[in-house]
Amino acid sequence: MGLIGICVRVTINFGGSVLVPDWPDFSWVRSAVNMIRELKARKHDVFVVVGGGKPARRYIEVGRNFGISENSLHKLGIDITRVNARLLSLALGDLSDPEPPLNFREAIQILLQGKVPVMGGTVPGHTTDAVAAMAARASNSDLLVYFTDVDGIYSADPKSDPSARKFDRITTQELLKLVGPKVTPGMNTVLDPVAVKLFERLNIRILVLGKEEISRFPDILGGKKHRGTEILR
Numbered sequence: 001m002g003l004i005g006i007c008v009r010v011t012i013n014f015g016g017s018v019l020v021p022d023w024p025d026f027s028w029v030r031s032a033v034n035m036i037r038e039l040k041a042r043k044h045d046v047f048v049v050v051g052g053g054k055p056a057r058r059y060i061e062v063g064r065n066f067g068i069s070e071n072s073l074h075k076l077g078i079d080i081t082r083v084n085a086r087l088l089s090l091a092l093g094d095l096s097d098p099e100p101p102l103n104f105r106e107a108i109q110i111l112l113q114g115k116v117p118v119m120g121g122t123v124p125g126h127t128t129d130a131v132a133a134m135a136a137r138a139s140n141s142d143l144l145v146y147f148t149d150v151d152g153i154y155s156a157d158p159k160s161d162p163s164a165r166k167f168d169r170i171t172t173q174e175l176l177k178l179v180g181p182k183v184t185p186g187m188n189t190v191l192d193p194v195a196v197k198l199f200e201r202l203n204i205r206i207l208v209l210g211k212e213e214i215s216r217f218p219d220i221l222g223g224k225k226h227r228g229t230e231i232l233r
């Protein structure tokens with residue numbers, strides 16, 4: 001489905017699984033940088049949120065073996081998302097700020113300077129999926145996009161269940177049933193339930209796209225079709 005062919009403000013979440021599948025992946029980070037550069041050249045406003053990927057889950061797993069509290073495990077995850085945010089913001093050079101914002105106030109200041117804020121996590125208890133939903137609201141974005149390592153939202157994990165079916169569209173109610181009620185440190189569902197609840201109050205288009213669509217995204221914004229999932233309220 002095509003999108004609006006004018007300048008828009010867009011919040012983009014890159015799942016850690018995209019930029020940091022095991023370790024930071026040069027070609028995917030470069031793909032994100034090139035796409036953001038193209039969006040800026042086309043005069044769009046861009047707010048970026050980055051996840052923690054496998055390193056975050058690994059830190060949390062080791063910490064959990066020591067009986068560390070859930071709150072502290074979440075904080076470990078936040079630290080890793082912020083390392084990833086720093087990498088992407090530095091890779092963006094002058095387009096971004098070398099100091100990734102730690103909160104939305106700082107992020108909006110960077111956005112108002114015409115630069116691209118790149119944020120990791122904020123406070124314990126949700127994932128960067130929810131941070132992106134909050135960022136979209138704080139920045140008054142027209143569109144919220146999640147890039148993941150699967151090409152949309154499926155009825156089950158397509159990597160382990162061959163009968164999994166991809167949704168072209170899904171409502172937040174259906175999505176809540178899929179993701180379950182609770183956020184645990186390092187959880188691995190397509191989107192976290194805190195984010196899905198925030199979607200219910202966000203009156204903008206929300207898309208989940210595969211990482212293969214990163215390079216096409218400027219054209220998708222310009223009206224070309226995407227192959228992911230649209231989230232409806």
Ligand code: UTP
Pocket residue numbers: 014015016017018050051052053054056057073074075076077078081120121122123124125126127128129131184185186187188189
């Ligand atoms: P991620 O945002 O990486 O989790 O946060 P994710 O979206 O499930 O995974 P990716 O994006 O595919 O990698 C990692 C962990 O950090 C903590 C949570 O425990 C989360 O599971 N976290 C993150 C917070 O507690 N608060 C935040 O704002 C962000």
